Amino acid sequence: MVVANDEGGVKPSHGGPAVADAAPQVDHGMLALTLGALGVVYGDIGTSPIYAFREALVASSGGNVAEREDILGVLSLIIWALTIIVTIKYILFVLRADNKGEGGTLSLMALARGAFAHRPRWILLLGMLGASLFYGDAVITPAISVLSAVEGLNVVTPTFEPYVVPLTLVILAAVFAVQRFGTASVASVFGPVTALWFLSIGASGVVHIVDDPEILLAINPVYIVYFLANSPEVAFVTIGAIFLAVTGAEALYADLGHFGRRPIVLAWLAIVFPCLLLNYVGQGAFVLSHGGIVGHPFFEMNEGWALLPMVALATAATVIASQAVISGAFSLTRQAVQLNLLPRLEILHTSETQSGQIYMPRVNMLLGIVVFMLVIGFQESTNLAAAYGISVTGNMLMTTLLLAVVMLKIWKWPLVAVVALTSMFAVIDIGFFVSNIVKVLDGGWASLAIAFTMALIISTWMRGSRYLFEKTRKNEMPLGFLTEQLAKKKPQLVPGTAVFLTGDPLSAPTALLHSLKHYKVLHEQNVILSVVTAQQPKVPDQERARIEKLNDLFMRVTVTFGYMEQPNIPRALAICRKQGWKFDIMTTSFFLSRRSLKASPTSGMPLWQDKLFIALAKSASDATEYFQIPTGRVVEIGTQVAI
Known part of the structure; x- marks a missing residue:
């Protein structure tokens, strides 16, 4: 478990009868979920055909003309990458590793850690690395997707070239500006637009397969062997570009909680996978029929009346893909806050019916700034392609390792089966990662810098929170001792209830000690309140609150929230009425301790890390707002702590 403290962090703790001849009924709910999954889950991987095949051919040929064997080899690699990584790994296995219906790197980490009594730190490290790498994906996806789509205007006429980057920035600015309104109002068009996108690229591919039907031979993996054996050095670099075809596969798992496994699987097998294959095969046939000239096959094979509509549709699809990954970053950040990987951040709910529809102003601003810097700095999607693969491959490798733990400890699979399956996935993940890591210069x-920055922030917050907890605990009085003394010799009592928030339910809250010191009084009813984050997405109401009566003056209340839930203390405490506590918000005062942190040479961290932790702590949103406590019922008592 993870326990929230009153400073802004959390700390580790432990109908009628059937008619025989009736026509089969259509499951409209499943169709709606499947259509929604198209727009949210597959926006990223669905825009990969714009640039993936082209980048792989450029890497394999070293120029603008590719040999027939190279084209067949590259296409075969893409076909089997989509089959093994997405269809087998994610669809068949990873999607089954749900944590109470939720997915994603941190959900998988929480699931894996929960299988151990002592929750090993190395599993936490894998989750931390996976989350850090995801942020690299979250900023590169909007940049490369929108930029590559707008570059389609160059195929219409080269005179558009000077306007590609400015137009990309305008579109991205609009994308980030509308985040505050939430995706609920526009989500209804995401699915239909993305469905039209997949059907269009599938039809585009089918039309050009007849240009050179020999391209269908690429389904034979023998061409992969030929390609890898004939020029290993070139093939090694090409594999890094091949991976662009499967970027976005992590979204299948990350958005599991929004749609469920069945709609995601149905959308992939019925629409996404076939249309992607058809388009890639069509691009291959188009390039073969044009003497191996690479160019920009995705847009070039739509020249004529279909070109401008395809550019417009591609731009819309990339905007949707960007929206999906930005929303994913919000969800991941909320999980990280709840699991004490990041400080408290402001969370705004944009939908009254969907708890997952959230907006985080600070995260949105930082993502937007970094995306703008990437577009301005790299200028072309080809340049950004080198930065893309590292973060995604690294994230997928972390997923493979965590999945192995789940297979072994939770699914109770035989060790031989776990090792065999994990080895196959890991070899592929490592191969893709190594082929991308050589593109550092x-x-x-850029990917490494983003991931390193996030890992540094996460590790600093976790380390600083631990040092702060250990230091403040040394100066705190055991709660049992204090309550016994106050029961024997009662101070002046005043009417009402006082709730003292604390991260350590066994120690007397700092706010309580200071209240006694300065006011010399005690409320008739005093509650020591701890907020706990469970290692599951949501907690049922019957498990929300636990009450323990200490004596006539004190009782201890533990409130538990899932890591996907937004803490609401008044609502949680109202549940306590069923357990006998007559809770009335209008006669209750909430006491919080606001700590002023100062760097100390004896903290155990370097001075620069002390200062970084203090800056992070200052950036944390107010505890009153985060826990949704009425501001008129809060009393804050300040203390100064040197860490």
């Missing part, structure tokens, strides 16, 4: 440094 070509742009891969």
